[in-house]
Amino acid sequence: MEPGCQKLSLEQTGAFSDLFLDYITEKDSLKPFYSQYPKIENFKKLIEEKSFSDSKRKVLVSELEKQYEYISYAPDFDLLRDSKTFTVTTGHQLNIFTGPLYIVFKIVTIINLAKSLKAAYPEYNFIPVYWMASEDHDLEEIQYMNAFGKKYWWETNQTGAVGPMVTSGLSEIAAQLGKAAEVFQKAYSENKTLANAVRAYMHSLFGQYGLITIDANTRSFKAEFKEIIKDDLLKNTSFDLVTKRTENLESLGYKTQISPREINFFYLSEGKRERIIQEGEQYQVLNTDLSFSKSEILELVEQQPELFSPNVVLRPLYEEVILPNLAYIGGPSEVPYWLQLKPIFDFYQVAFPALMPRNFGALINKNISDDCFKLSVRLDDLFKPSHTLQNEYAHKQSELDLDLTHQIEEMKTLFSQIRSKTDGIDKTLSRTTSAFETKTIDLIEKLEKKILRAEKRKHSEGIAKLEKLKEDLFPGGGLQERKENIIPFLEQRPDLIELLINTFDPLDYRFNLIEI
Numbered sequence: 001m002e003p004g005c006q007k008l009s010l011e012q013t014g015a016f017s018d019l020f021l022d023y024i025t026e027k028d029s030l031k032p033f034y035s036q037y038p039k040i041e042n043f044k045k046l047i048e049e050k051s052f053s054d055s056k057r058k059v060l061v062s063e064l065e066k067q068y069e070y071i072s073y074a075p076d077f078d079l080l081r082d083s084k085t086f087t088v089t090t091g092h093q094l095n096i097f098t099g100p101l102y103i104v105f106k107i108v109t110i111i112n113l114a115k116s117l118k119a120a121y122p123e124y125n126f127i128p129v130y131w132m133a134s135e136d137h138d139l140e141e142i143q144y145m146n147a148f149g150k151k152y153w154w155e156t157n158q159t160g161a162v163g164p165m166v167t168s169g170l171s172e173i174a175a176q177l178g179k180a181a182e183v184f185q186k187a188y189s190e191n192k193t194l195a196n197a198v199r200a201y202m203h204s205l206f207g208q209y210g211l212i213t214i215d216a217n218t219r220s221f222k223a224e225f226k227e228i229i230k231d232d233l234l235k236n237t238s239f240d241l242v243t244k245r246t247e248n249l250e251s252l253g254y255k256t257q258i259s260p261r262e263i264n265f266f267y268l269s270e271g272k273r274e275r276i277i278q279e280g281e282q283y284q285v286l287n288t289d290l291s292f293s294k295s296e297i298l299e300l301v302e303q304q305p306e307l308f309s310p311n312v313v314l315r316p317l318y319e320e321v322i323l324p325n326l327a328y329i330g331g332p333s334e335v336p337y338w339l340q341l342k343p344i345f346d347f348y349q350v351a352f353p354a355l356m357p358r359n360f361g362a363l364i365n366k367n368i369s370d371d372c373f374k375l376s377v378r379l380d381d382l383f384k385p386s387h388t389l390q391n392e393y394a395h396k397q398s399e400l401d402l403d404l405t406h407q408i409e410e411m412k413t414l415f416s417q418i419r420s421k422t423d424g425i426d427k428t429l430s431r432t433t434s435a436f437e438t439k440t441i442d443l444i445e446k447l448e449k450k451i452l453r454a455e456k457r458k459h460s461e462g463i464a465k466l467e468k469l470k471e472d473l474f475p476g477g478g479l480q481e482r483k484e485n486i487i488p489f490l491e492q493r494p495d496l497i498e499l500l501i502n503t504f505d506p507l508d509y510r511f512n513l514i515e516i
Contacts, residue, residue, distance in 0.1 A: 004503070004514060004515040005503050005512050005513065005514050005515070006379055006380065006512075006513040007508070007510040007511065007512055007513070008380055008383070008510060008511040008513065009510055009511070010024065010360065010509065010510065010511055012380065012383065012511070013360075013383050013479070013511050014383060015332075015478075015479055016332050017254075017255070017332060017336065018253075018254065019249070019254040019255070019336045019339070020332045020335060020336055020357070022254075023335060023336070023339065023355070024357060024509045029252055030252075030339065033245070033248075033249065033339040033340075033342055034338075034339060034342060034352065034354075034355055035049070035342070035351070035352040035353075035354070036354050037354070038327060038354040038355065038356040038357075038507065039507070040116060040117070040120050040507060041120075042354065043117055043120070043121065043326060043327075043354070044121070046326045046327070046351070046353070046354055047086065047121070047124060047326065049351040050086065050324060050325070050326060050351045051351065052083075052323075052324035054081075054083070056224065056322065056324075057080055057081050057083075057324070058081070059220050059221070059224065059322075060077075060080055060322065060323070060324075061077045061078070061080050061081055062220070063214075063218055063220055063221060064077045064080070064212065064214065065077055067199065067213075067214070067215055068199070068203075070191075070196070071199065071200060071203050073207070074203075075207065075210070075212055077212075079125055079127065080127065080324070082125060084123065084124045084125060085124070085125040085126075085127065085324065086124060086125070086126055086127070086324045086325065086326045087126070087127050087128070087129045087212075087323050087324055087325045087326070088110045088113045088114055088117070088126060088127075088128055088129070088325065088326055088327045088329065089110065089128075089129045089130075089131055089319060089323060089325050089327070089328055089329070089353075090106040090107065090109065090110050090129075090130060090131065090328070090329040090330065090358065091130065091131030091132070091133055091319070091328075092106065092130075092131075092132075092133060093133045093136050093138065093141060093142050093162070094132055094133060094134060094136070094142055094162050094163065094194050094195065094198050095141075095142045095145065096142060096143060096144070096145055096152075096154050096170060096173070097145045097147075097152075097173075097174070097177075097181070097184050097485055097486075097487060098145075098201075098485065098486055099142065099145055099485070100145075100146075100481060100482050100483055100484065100485065101361075101363070101480065101481040101482075101484055101485065101486055101489075102331060102358065102360075102481040102482060104486050104497070104500070105358055105359045105360065105361060105481060105500070105504070106130075106329060106330075106331070106358045106359075107128070107130060107202070107205075107206055107211060108359060108497070108500045108501055108504050109329045109356070109358045109359045109504065109506045110128035110129070110130070110211075110329050110506075111128045111206065111209045111210065111211060111501060112359075112501060112504055112505070112506040113126075113128070113327065113329065113356070113506040113507075114126040114127060114128045114210060116506055116507065117326075126326075127210060127212055128209070128210055128211050128212070129211075129212050129213075129214055129323060129325070130202055130206075130211055130212070130213045130214070131214055131216065131319060132163065132195055132198055132199070132213060132214065132215050132216075133162075133315075134161060134162065134163025134164075134194075134195040134215045134216070134217045135161045135163060135216075135217050135266075135268060135273065135309045135310075136161065136162055136163075137159075137160055137161055137162065137266075137273040138162075139156070139158070139159075139162060139165075142162060143156065145485045146475070146483050146484055146485055147177060147484070147485040147487045147488050148177075148487075148488050152173050152176075152177075154169055154170055154173065155169060156168070156169060158271070159271045159272065160268075160269070160270065160271040160272045160273050161217065161268060161273050161309070162194055162195075163193065163194055163195035163215060163217055164193050164194070164195065164270075165193065165194045166192060166193065166194075167188045167189075167191060167192065167193065167194055167197050170184075170188035170197070171184075171185050171188040171189040174188055177487050178487070178491055179491065180487045180488075180490035180491040180494070181487050183201050183204045183205060184201050184487075186200075186201075186204075187200035187201035187204065195215050195217075198213065199213040199215070205497060206497070209501065214323075216318065216319070216322060217268075217306070217309070218306065219304070219305060219306040221322045222305035222306045222308065223305050224321055224322055225305065225308075225310075225318055225321055225322070226301055226302065226305050228314070228317065228318075228321070228348060229265060229301050229305065229308050230298055230301055232263060232264055232265060232314065233263060233265070233276070233278075233283065233297060233298070233301070234294075234298075236262045236263065237344075237347060238260055238264050238313055238314060238344050239260045239261060239262045239263075239264070241343040241344050241347060242258075242260035242313055242340055242341060242343065242344065243260055244343070245340050245341070245342065245343050246259070246260075246340050249339065249340060254336075256336070256337070256340055257333055257336050257337035257340070258312050258313060258337045258340060260313045261275070261311070261313070262277070262278065263275075263276050263277060263278060263283075264310060264311045264313040264314045265308045265309060265310055265311065265314070266308070266309040266310075266311060267285040267288075267290065267307060267308070267309070268306070268307055268308065268309040269307065272287075272288065273309055274286045274287050274288055276308075281293065281294065283296075283297045312337065313341065313344075314344070316328065316338060316341055317341070317344055317345060317348065317350060320345065320350050320351065320352075320353060321350060325353050326353055326354060327353050327354040327355075327356050328353045328354070328355060328356065329356045329357075329358050329506075330355065330356070330357070330358060331357070331358055332357070335355050335356075335357055338355050339355070356506070356507075357509050359504040359505075359506065359508075359512065360479075360481065360510075360511045360512065361481060361500075361504070361511060361512035361513065361514050362473060362479065362480045362481060362511075362512070362513055362514070363480065363489050363496075363514055363516050364379065364473075364513055364514060364515045364516065365489075365492060365516055367472075368469065368472055368473060369515060371465065371468075371469045372469065374465075375393070375462060375465060375466055375469065376396060377389070377393070377466065377469075379473075379513045380513070382469065382470050382473050382474070386467065386470060389466060389470065390456060390463050390466065390467075391456075393459065393462065393463060393466055394455045394456045394459055394463070395455075397455075397459045397462065403448070404444055404445075404447070404448040407444060408441055408444055408445070411437070411440060411441060411444065412437070412441070415433060415434075415436070415437040415440070418433055419433045419434070489516060492516060493516045496516065499514070499516065500514070
């Protein structure tokens with residue numbers, strides 16, 4: 001327990017998969033699926049394993065300097081030229097206004113991890129990196145956010161990769177959201193593309209803590225990935241490796257997150273991001289008239305690698321090829337799917353990073369704390385199912401003992417005595433006695449439920465408040481961090497980001513209930 005922060009085990013929340021929980025608890029059967037477990041002492045081995053050439057560092061610095069050209073007080077990227085400098089990375093889609101809270105939690109996790117690593121290994125440098133999924137084309141997943149009890153939509157009919165999309169309309173939404181949204185309004189109004197706007201507000205919010213935001217959708221970065229693009233097109237190497245590893249995971253009883261394809265690249269052009277498939281000797285781009293022979297598509301990779309966009313199977317490998325990275329920080333879906341991918345890294349001789357769960361949490365304002373106190377419930381009680389919570393509340397509020405367990409046990413004792421007598425008269429009466437016992441106990445249990453329902457009706461006002469409290473903390477029945485946006489919380493607590501940085505521990509894999 002920390003001041004203003006209560007910690008729960010992730011299992012206690014009931015919100016995480018068995019695969020994710022088993023990974024966190026270092027279950028032996030999962031150890032072949034990753035390299036180093038994310039403990040501070042294991043990062044020495046990760047540093048030793050990571051090979052990253054001076055030429056790659058030169059490309060990285062050059063590209064970042066271009067991307068930050070229009071950012072005031074841009075970071076000094078020269079530190080990345082040093083062979084003793086490494087990154088820790090998280091990534092996400094370009095959700096408007098950062099999207100749900102957990103995206104902010106991801107950023108805070110990598111900032112704090114970089115600090116923790118510097119303290120443990122002072123001879124090295126560690127930089128937190130936010131990888132923008134600028135090539136993603138799932139517009140529907142990023143074009144809304146929830147704040148102040150309302151869903152805000154970005155109305156646009158643009159298509160293709162989201163990074164180059166024009167930000168028209170977003171600053172107008174920001175203008176409706178109060179003072180805390182001014183940083184977003186400025187970013188959206190001053191930057192034409194979504195990727196540039198995201199970089200701008202991420203720098204405003206987190207730049208002072210050393211965060212660097214990267215857009216990997218460039219020719220220079222893709223050029224470093226050319227040989228892997230060619231191999232995937234020609235030999236479908238990743239499909240075979242990931243399929244086998246997925247079967248291994250599923251044989252342990254786990255549900256897997258992703259499915260590989262024979263070709264794990266999209267064709268990327270203005271307004272389009274379409275899958276590449278092979279039909280006979282030709283390579284087709286779905287939903288277009290584009291078709292290439294083997295020699296033509298290999299020449300295209302050589303001359304215009306930026307046209308090839310990795311899917312979820314090869315994007316993690318791409319990250320590790322262009323960054324001097326030691327750890328990837330992800331959520332309860334990301335960490336499990338990375339466990340499907342290690343054979344690809346082994347095949348291409350790229351060091352597999354530590355897979356770190358991001359920090360998890362809920363922000364508890366004064367109203368929630370006060371209501372918990374008035375209703376005599378603990379914050380961790382709210383993670384229980386509604387019917388359990390209501391029943392416990394009714395029992396606590398009642399002046400009577402609503403539990404008939406003792407009476408049921410007495411009834412069982414009575415029937416045992418009756419059975420002793422009937423057995424002495426006629427053994428065949430035993431079955432009849434048991435039937436009467438079952439029926440009687442069933443009636444008592446039904447009566448117990450009726451008593452509880454009657455008591456709950458007496459306390460309906462308190463139960464309604466309890467349900468309102470649960471809805472405030474679990475909007476729509478899900479975790480707050482997966483639905484609510486940061487803006488209303490910044491409105492209440494302008495120093496919220498500093499509070500999160502001071503509260504979260506990147507290597508403590510528990511759920512944080514943070515009072516704000």
